[in-house]
Amino acid sequence: MLVLDQLTAQRIVERTMLAIGHSVNVMSPGGLIIASGDSTRVGCQHEAARLVAERGQALVIDVGDADGYPGVRPGVNLPVTVNGELAAVVGISGIPDEVGQFADLVCMTAELMLEQAALIEAGQHRRRQVEDTLMAACEGKPVPAQWFEQLGIDAHHHRVAMILEATTQEAVDQVLVPLVPMIEQRQKAVIAVRLSPFQLLLFHETGEAPPTPEEVRRLLNLPPREDLFLAIGQVFSGRFQMGYQSARATLAVGRRKAPSRQILYYGDFRVAALWHSLSPAWQHDEIQAPVTALLRQRQGELYLKTLRRLIECDGQIQRCADELHLHANTVRYRLQKVQSITGLSPFSLQDLFILQLALCAY
Incomplete structure (x- = not known):
């Protein structure tokens, strides 16, 4: 069921008053004035609106009848329905014979704006459901398969x-x-x-x-x-x-x-x-120790660059040398320095893997 909010009600008032030039009120089914062309009436009880909501029929209040309805002025009051349900009551203040001609226009405008608000609300509600369901799944929480099915998501x-x-x-x-x-x-x-x-x-x-x-x-x-x-x-x-x-x-x-x-x-x-x-704690410092040791050396960055390129070249020294525009013996010398500093040999597959992890953690 659509819950009429003050912002939507005020938009209805402003849109319809601009078209007809008469003061318009928007009331809840309980008769509370939510928005009005006369701001002093907002929050007041409108007895005629309550009766309109109960009967589901328009109610015309003549000048001589207004005193019989607390909080009511002469005019025309009409029910506004959305998807077959009463959503609000709109009232046009003025002499009924003068404002009655605008009744259908005001009622239709209010219905269209409320239908649009209902569609937006439904869309926002579904969006929240989708976001809540997916974030629960992303956080590893159990999500019943029926939830995905109801949202039209094939998991x-x-x-x-x-x-x-x-x-x-x-x-x-x-x-x-x-x-x-x-x-x-x-x-x-x-x-x-x-x-x-x-x-x-x-x-x-x-x-x-x-x-x-x-x-x-x-x-x-x-x-x-x-x-x-x-x-x-x-x-x-x-x-x-x-x-x-x-x-x-x-x-x-x-x-x-x-x-x-x-x-x-x-x-x-x-x-x-x-x-x-993996969100490592002490393991981070441990695995990064070879890089830390190399960076203490004057040529540490150079050794790291050579090591990175060796890993990118799948451990092939000649290919690494070609890409660095160096002689293969120069690459071997640098890798030997890496071994002497870190205690890990780039020529050993097992040690090279540890060195790769160290570079990844750096």
Whole structure:
């Protein structure tokens, strides 16, 4: 059932008075004046409105009859229904023979505005249900399958979670705010959840691979801006928590490791994102110890750069040397220095994996 609010009632008063030039009142079914062309009457009881609500019929109050109805002035009072239910009573103050001609216009205007308010309220209610259900799933809380069914969400579709973050208020106003209604109207394969004024969580139905940057920009109509960042998590089916956490970790790690990139993929930061998601405490300092030891050295950054490139080259020394424009022996020398400083050998697969974790945690 629609609950008439003061803002909607005041809009009805202003819209109808502009059209007819007579004072209009909007009352609750209980007879309370919610909005009026005469502000002094707001909050007063209107006996005629209560009778109209009880009978479901219009009531005309002539000049000589007004004294018999407390809080009432001469005029015409009509019931306003929305979806077959009484939602309000509208009254036009004035001599009945003069204002009666506007009765249908005022009543129809009020009904249309209340129907619109009811649709908006229903849409907002469903949006809250969707957001509450998905956030519960993202937080790992048990969500009955019936909840998804009632909201028309097939939880078993392949989806990817994406977090869109704006770093300026301008980006919020120009991109995030209009994006939600656009998605609801045009993109049925995308569900939007507001995480904060500066972040949107998006669930996009996809195949087994995440969408490309071009597909994402076209899907969301995203402009290339330096104050917008989009983190794309791991593709999932049913496991909303995994999708959400992978996107959140990708955003945190990607913003730190690749600050110039606007679109960040989980696959590009997989190990670092997994490590971030574990929320390590003392383990962080322990795993990062090799990097800390290297940074104490005068050429530490150089050794780290060489180590990173070796890992990117799958441990192939000649390929690493070619990409760094160095002789292979120079690369071997630097890697030997890494071993002597950290006690971990880049030539050992097991030690190289630990060094990779250390770089990811850095």
